[in-house]
Amino acid sequence: MKPGPLKARGPRPRIIARVPGLSYGDLDQHLGYVLRRAQLAAFEVFQRSTAGVDITPPRYTALTIVGANPGMSQSSLGAALGTARSGAMMLTDWLEARGLAERRRLNGDARAWGLHLTARGKALLARIRRRVLVDNAAFAARLAPSELVTLKKLLEKLTG
Template identity: 35%
Template sequence: MAGIEMGELGRSLGYLLRIGQLEAFEAFFARFEDQDLRPGEFSVLWVIGLNPGLRQGDLAQALRIKPAHMTKIIRRLEDLGRVARSIPAEDRRSVHLHLTPGGQDFVARHRAVFFGQDAYFTHTLTADEEADLVRLLRKIAGLP
């Protein structure tokens, strides 16, 4: 808001990341409001699609989602008919995940909106600035 002094907060990495996240979520909800999709769910679907049979615990760890919250996400995606869970006979404590045909179709139909040139998040960064930001965020996140 104009006229409110932010001081050093306006240069705080944590604060700026949080504000950036809020901007991204606002754009996400505007673009996906009629798709019954919540932030994080497309990422879950995407990774399951790339790794059929992935263990639920490994998915939670890879996406840094708490196991209890991952269980809720998977249950919701299962209720929507996008994900199927299976429990292998050799390890009854393990839950393996697969996209259903409906889940595969959903991911295919929304891939370009989520990742493509017409992605839901628009900003004023140049392509080079966006690449730099992605590189720096990957570094902060400890990703290769």
């Protein structure tokens, strides 16, 4: 991806600010705490990138995964998102109601639907994706490029 103007839109993300003069004990020794703070910061960056577009991380993830796997089932989507089938169902309803995705009957299985992005869904994803990745890069620019590579590698090693 082209680096481009790495200027984040809007003010800096409002990370959960540390309260001055307050002790946080040994929380920084807790990897989960540090991870959560970082994830919240990334979440705020995402929200800024998608301001005005009624999207959320799960919806964005669903768009991406359905786009990468045309014809996949709702159950499969739910598994990929780590949510119950009912969650994948609501997500799919939402996408379909906005004309971003559609259910098509599978010829092999009369129970399941095959999920597909519509042209509008693909267009929206492409448009949002660019903004998200650009702002993402701006956010990550607090680290040197090599540091970012290291960070992602360590996180993936940790997650397994």
